[in-house]
Amino acid sequence: MSEVQGTVEFSVELHKFHNVDLFQRGFYQVRVFLKISPRIPHRLIATIPAGTEESSPTSPCIHDNVVFSRVFQILYRNEEIVVNDQMNFRIHLLLDGEKLEEALSEVDFQLKLDLHFTDNEHQLDDIATVPMISSRTLGLHFHPRRGLHHHVPVMFDYFHLSVISVTIHASLVALHQPLLSFARAGKGSWLGKGSGENGNDQVSVSLETLVFGAGYCKPNVTEGSFYVPSENCLQRAYSWHRRLCRLLLAAHRGLRAYFSGLMTEIPELSQVELDDLPIEETLTQLSIELQVRTDEAHSCQLYLRMDWLASQLFS
Structure with a gap:
């Protein structure tokens, strides 16, 4: 089986955060991560537009390919905050060269959005330690010919009743000879015991x-x-x-x-x-x-x- 490196790029934008009925006032942040099945050898690179990544702990940033939105303060019920944070996820995939379209259509892309909260302003100096209070995962139905174009409101759970509006675009941008070394997942990775980034089987075609x-x-x-x-x-x-x-x-x-x-x-x-x-x-x-x-x-x-x-x- 010949294998081809395919590149899919996702553009994600967080628009508005609406506090429906959050129980606590304080500082909130949304963290975004694109998940791909470890059974498919892949490389993921997250980026944010130049000029938006600043030294301030409350500004958008990236940690281990997870995009942290800017920190925003919620004080009132039904309060609406304009976030307007943009991010890109570029995924390089190792695919069956004989069944490219089918292989791309079957990739399980998932967008994970985590809501983090603290009422301690000093904790913002170490933003990675701010705890998560709710999480949502979106299944992304990507098709290589049509791409993907969605605008959806994502509602967090009942105990943290709030909504963030999200726009997602995706498109196939490249197909060519494998130019990267991909780590293949080991046995049992589908049970969560392995990772496509940690395998030892490097491929060279x-x-x-x-x-x-x-x-x-x-x-x-x-x-x-x-x-x-x-x-x-x-x-x-x-x-x-x-x-x-x-x-x-x-x-x-x-x-x-x-x-x-x-x-x-x-x-x-x-x-x-x-x-x-x-x-x-x-x-x-x-x-x-x-x-x-x-x-x-x-x-x-x-x-x-x-x-x-x-x-x-x-x-």
């Missing part, structure tokens, strides 16, 4: 294996010789290239369709003209360019071979 198939074995070549892959290997490579390009183009079209629909529904937004990218026409063009590059590579190899022979004959 050569470009030839990825393109020509898991059964491909490049023969040894002697000095001055060269190797041209068989027609079956080339046809598999063309098919693999076409599948990846089609899925990326479909993800681009899905994102474009959502953005265009948003501009239509909200005319107050700045109207931006987006270039259409027809999938079939673009695929055909990409396939032609790949074929041309392949032919050029073969011609170059033949030229080098002839040049080597000439050097042997006339040396």
Whole structure:
């Protein structure tokens, strides 16, 4: 099985926090974390926009890929606080190269939101120690072609009755040869006993294996010789290239369709003209360019071979 590195990016924004009926006045904070099943080798990187991460303990920050919102004070019932904290989660996944779309559709993405509270202002100097009082987890139904676009109110439990409005966008942004070393989960990780970040099985996939198939074995070549892959290997490579390009183009079209629909529904937004990218026409063009590059590579190899022979004959 050949494996491909896929990258999905989530953009999350916390809009407004509404105190319905919190029992205690004090300082509150929402912490956000994106969870992925440890059975899928992955790397997660959380970031916040440049300029928002400040030295103040009450400002947005990141600890171990968990995003801490700014700290806000609640004093009254039915009080509404504008949070407007933005964050990005970039996830690199190791996927089955033969079933990319199915593999991406089946990834269990979950967004965890924890509500933390303290009534001691001095405890804010060590923000990581502020205790959690409630938690909610959202299941994110991501599809690689359509992406994901949701705006939802998240209500915490009855004893901490409050709501935070959350906007979530996600899109597939890259498919390519694995460029990172992924740690695979060990046995029992589905029971919570292991982690995709702690496994010891590192994967390294050569470009030839990825393109020509898991059964491909490049023969040894002697000095001055060269190797041209068989027609079956080339046809598999063309098919693999076409599948990846089609899925990326479909993800681009899905994102474009959502953005265009948003501009239509909200005319107050700045109207931006987006270039259409027809999938079939673009695929055909990409396939032609790949074929041309392949032919050029073969011609170059033949030229080098002839040049080597000439050097042997006339040396």
